[in-house]
Amino acid sequence: MIYLSIKALHVASVITFVSGLLVLAVCAATGNLVTLRATRRWDHRVTTPALALVWITGVAIALMGHWFGAAWLILKLPLVVLLSALHGTLAGFLRRVERDASEHRPPVLRFVAPAVIVAVAAIVCLVVLKLF
Template sequence: MLYDLVKSAHIVAIVVWFGGTMAAVLALAYATPDIIAKFARFDRLVTTPALVIVWVAGMTMAIWYGWFNSGWLVTKLVFVVALSALHGVIAGRLNRAQTGFSSKPASTLNAIPAMALALAIIVTLAVTKLF
């Protein structure tokens, strides 16, 4: 039962984190500075805490079940670290954009296909535990 609750929290947090990050990318490309400021606040209050929950819940399950020796988890973590870092970059761009300093925010759109592919790989590895 506790595992199911932690796993559910992990999945819900992933949806919130990923959705918030994708919305931030789109805001950077298309929104006005006042809307970008609202997205920056949302990122601080919702998306970033969701990222923390993703990590805490995921690491909790990995510790409980001894998955750190599994190739699938190590591979998955490479992609999760990359997406976490990308979230940091996007959050930084949001903060700069709301203060009026922004360098080519539309170029952030290039991250969307990579984010989607990384998420597909992460989900596939978590569900199938291939190796």
């Protein structure tokens, strides 16, 4: 029962984190200063704690399931690290834009949200199918 509870908490945290990450990506690409401030507050209060919970519960599930060393998990971890790093990069970018509204927005920001969706879809396939 504890395993299932942790797994449910993990899934809820992942949904919260990915939603927040997508909002961050869209806001970084298109948002105005008012939207940026609201998004940064949401990120600080909701998305970042959800990311911490994703990592804590994910490690707990992997330990309980004895999955460290499983090929699907080894393939999943770099994607999770990439999403975590992307979150930090976007949060830092929004902080800089809030300080200096003239901060240049790189054109690559348009592709961040689709990249997040592709990475999450790959993670879901790896976790659910466990083909390796």
